[in-house]
Amino acid sequence: MRRRSLLLQVGIASLLLALLALLVNNLAVNLLRTGLGLDFGWLGRPSGFALAESALPYSPSDSYLWALTIGWLNSLKVIAAGLVLATLLGVAAGAARSSSNRLLRSVAGGYVALIRQVPLLLQLLFWYFVAFLGLPETPIGDLIRLSNQGISLLGVPLSVEFCAVLTGLTVFTGASIAEIVRGGVNAVPRGQWEAFRSLGLSEGLGLRRIVLPQALPAILPALTSQYLNLAKNSTLAIAVGYADLYAVSDTTITQTGRAIEGFLLLLISFLLLNLLISGGMAGINATVLGRLRRSR
């Protein structure tokens, strides 16, 4: 039995290796044929393209590497803001779906049912072309200014593209988070609510001490995968012209023809990003659950 499984493994391994060798061989042949080779020297050359928005100073004479870094920062900006807003919206909508107010309940239900069945890309185009580019010039007091050139919030200018991507990601991910929150809270048996109420605990205290400690272990892992989805979905920003990591990579590859190297860099960037998000969430998971256990 052991011999057979060992033989089988060797067979599978050699099959995989042969497939890999064939692909790599084809790749090498094609790279030689087109005279490209594998090389990262182009990262230091000036990019020659402008970026509509950058967190740090950037000009077309800066290197490709710096352009990609700016793309990274733009991605991080929209992802970080999206995570916070989508969580707020999702928790609010999830809570609204189990509210005692029937109208509020059905509005939240309609939001989830509508948003989850329409492609995110279509929603992004809607937010960009219809909602934000159609904004009339409306100053609301001195602190908030809306116009189709962008939004100024407490003196901080936000581009239309950024607002459209952020709104699209928030609304789309919020609907999924709402379902997760509702599912997690519903998974706590009704008897638990009745029990803490009959003990005379207030709603807030009961929610914090009784319901959430039981709901969170189910909610947090699903929330992590939604956060990862949001990060990956942020690459659709290219459709509305927001200069995120993927958009900059796309332009870079089109200009240099370095598809393989570009793909490797993008792959590494996203592995890092995923590690950052799942690592952060694992930390939050441990702290939150630990604190909840201690306080019980």
Add this chain to the structure above:
Amino acid sequence: MNRWLNRFVTLLLTAVIGWGAWSVIHWLLVAADWRVVVSNLPLYAVGSYPVDQRWRPLLWMVALFVLIGITLLGPRRGPLQRWLPLLWIAMAPVGLWLVAGGLMLQPVSTRDWGGFTLTLLLTFGSGLLALPLGVLLALGRRSRLPVLRLSSTAYIELMRAVPLIAVLFFGQLLIPLFLPPGLEINRVLRAVLAFALFAAAYIAEDVRGGLQAIPPTQREAAAVLGLSEWQSLQLVVLPQALRTALPSLTNQAVGLLQNTSLMAILGLVELLGISRSLLANPVFIGRFLEVYLWLAAVYWLACTAMALLSRHLELRLDPLRSDR
């Protein structure tokens, strides 16, 4: 909830909904111009498919609608029900034959495929490729053989780390680089391959969830009955695992249909792509809202139909259902 707060929320929501409804009605009556949708219906359906051949994709889509109708509303038993699975499986090759041509039909190049037809073909094609690949990956990840387990896990985790648009973009760029020189495959096929490779990683995780839900006693019982490992997998474990995974597989299928819209960014004229080129036409300039509402309705209906079909399948496969 506090009674007064409850009333206040109801009042506030009523006001917001009323204001929204008023703006929508005002827009519909005064500003909306549906010519961009109404006069281009054939384009949304089949794209730039040759005009004299349009009946072919249209016939396929009508057949699909009829089949959905029969499945959802038709009689619960009888000969028709027995033939339904076969008809469903036949839809993909028949559709490909009708759209691509060959075998007595005039061939039509993939360059001319478009509209909702292309959206459906991309979904069907990549879904059919991704399902077996996903099942294999799921089995590989649970295998006792470390080589198989590690390589499946690495594939699944790497694929799930990358955004779909990157997979599609590099599918268009890189698939030709990995093929022997001289062997070229067209854009649509490249897109189907990239979608399938991507979706397989997600399907694998759903199937793995289904496999984990099967108690080990099932395998033991199959072994006691004298079934070989392969037979037990094929007859006992996989049918149950796939049935358990059906709801999450449906979500993947709905996601796949929605995600075909990403090909619009990469230049295919599927439903969203054809709309983008229509909006670039000076005659229809600025008619974004009409087009997007129309597209949202089409996607919403298609996704809802898929969810209903899957619900129907779940009920049919339920072993505890009484009327079998």
